[in-house]
Amino acid sequence: MKKNVGIVGLIFPSPVLVIGTYDINGKPNVLTVAWGGVASSDPASISIAVRPSRYSHEALLRTKAFTVNLPTVQYAAEVDYFGIVSGRKANKFATTGLTPVRGEHVDAPYIAEFPYVMECEVTHTIDLNAHTLFIGEVKGVKVDDVLLDIDGNISWEDARLLTFDALARNYRAPGEHIAQAYQVGKKFISR
Amino acid sequence: MKKNVGIVGLIFPSPVLVIGTYDINGKPNVLTVAWGGVASSDPASISIAVRPSRYSHEALLRTKAFTVNLPTVQYAAEVDYFGIVSGRKANKFATTGLTPVRGEHVDAPYIAEFPYVMECEVTHTIDLNAHTLFIGEVKGVKVDDVLLDIDGNISWEDARLLTFDALARNYRAPGEHIAQAYQVGKKFISR
Numbered sequence: 001m002k003k004n005v006g007i008v009g010l011i012f013p014s015p016v017l018v019i020g021t022y023d024i025n026g027k028p029n030v031l032t033v034a035w036g037g038v039a040s041s042d043p044a045s046i047s048i049a050v051r052p053s054r055y056s057h058e059a060l061l062r063t064k065a066f067t068v069n070l071p072t073v074q075y076a077a078e079v080d081y082f083g084i085v086s087g088r089k090a091n092k093f094a095t096t097g098l099t100p101v102r103g104e105h106v107d108a109p110y111i112a113e114f115p116y117v118m119e120c121e122v123t124h125t126i127d128l129n130a131h132t133l134f135i136g137e138v139k140g141v142k143v144d145d146v147l148l149d150i151d152g153n154i155s156w157e158d159a160r161l162l163t164f165d166a167l168a169r170n171y172r173a174p175g176e177h178i179a180q181a182y183q184v185g186k187k188f189i190s191r
Numbered sequence: 192m193k194k195n196v197g198i199v200g201l202i203f204p205s206p207v208l209v210i211g212t213y214d215i216n217g218k219p220n221v222l223t224v225a226w227g228g229v230a231s232s233d234p235a236s237i238s239i240a241v242r243p244s245r246y247s248h249e250a251l252l253r254t255k256a257f258t259v260n261l262p263t264v265q266y267a268a269e270v271d272y273f274g275i276v277s278g279r280k281a282n283k284f285a286t287t288g289l290t291p292v293r294g295e296h297v298d299a300p301y302i303a304e305f306p307y308v309m310e311c312e313v314t315h316t317i318d319l320n321a322h323t324l325f326i327g328e329v330k331g332v333k334v335d336d337v338l339l340d341i342d343g344n345i346s347w348e349d350a351r352l353l354t355f356d357a358l359a360r361n362y363r364a365p366g367e368h369i370a371q372a373y374q375v376g377k378k379f380i381s382r
Binding site: 144 | 192193194195196197198199200201202203204205206208225226227228229230231232233234235236237238240259261264267268269270271272273274275276286287295303307308309315317319320321322324326329330331332333334335336339345346347348352353354355356357358359360361362363364365366367368369370371372373374375376377378379380
């Protein structure tokens with residue numbers, strides 16, 4: 001039996017998307033965002049939702065560029081700090097000791113230490129009141145060797161990328177394998 | 192040292208969003224979608240990306256309504272089946288034995304057996320070529336008792352909701368706790 005609850009507009013799991021931008025003075029800044037997802041496969045596009053009050057919002061509108069940096073579990077504290085402090089007041093790279101690198105394809109910095117980085121160009125900006133939804137087309141992807149298998153294919157299965165529970169407000173590791181996609185459901189076909 | 196790879200526009204983790212709609216004959220249908228996320232907090236809004244070729248695409252345009260049903264790990268096979276078969280040819284509820292229930296707030300069915308259900312009304316439709324991004328405002332949320340703690344608050348921490356790795360193409364369980372959000376990052380403040 002289901003119970004009606006308040007308007008809890010949440011999804012589990014949330015990704016942990018660390019968004020890199022340049023501020024108006026060219027200072028690299030990062031913001032952690034849990035509201036976002038893949039928006040299209042072709043052109044490969046990522047959506048991120050950012051409150052207008054956030055310092056990165058101005059940068060996104062002005063540069064029309066951002067990076068998406070996926071962290072591993074050992075960076076949980078840095079990632080959390082990126083979300084609770086404003087780049088107006090803090091130099092988040094200096095404080096954490098992480099390294100900004102100028103993007104190759106877009107006017108935004110990425111984090112050298114994070115293993116998976118997408119460079120995105122803003123193609124759509126949608127005002128959704130509390131948040132603005134920015135859709136960015138992926139212009140380039142860089143990964144660390146640790147994510148490449150011996151054939152050069154990306155594999156993040158063993159990389160322990162960080163995940164987020166927005167309801168419990170905690171970070172989690174990837175969990176154990178449950179089933180192979182595009183396979184386990186075949187048992188229902190031709191029933 | 193980072194290596195450039197192809198345009199791999201993916202995020203880890205992906206959610207497993209089972210989307211309920213009514214087809215033109217009023218038949219309840221479900222589609223599993225991994226491209227999506229929270230789009231705004233107020234009004235609470237969810238984005239889902241659906242290929243124009245999918246049967247649900249027509250229903251989303253016509254009814255401007257959908258449900259988002261979050262599965263637990265024991266429904267991995269059903270969820271997978273919902274993604275690999277078209278509702279044009281199959282009655283996915285009948286095949287799997289799951290129970291469609293008419294939504295209370297929108298013109299879309301939800302899955303009785305799934306513990307967390309959001310009813311959404313489409314507010315924005317954005318053509319992104321390979322996928323259409325539908326943004327739905329959350330009009331009501333229903334949860335099973337199993338997600339309610341003794342104070343009536345929602346908690347899905349122990350519910351083993353299903354997660355997805357779009358690169359490895361497998362389903363995973365939630366992983367172990369790493370850190371408390373809005374807390375662990377405070378160690379960098381006033382450094």
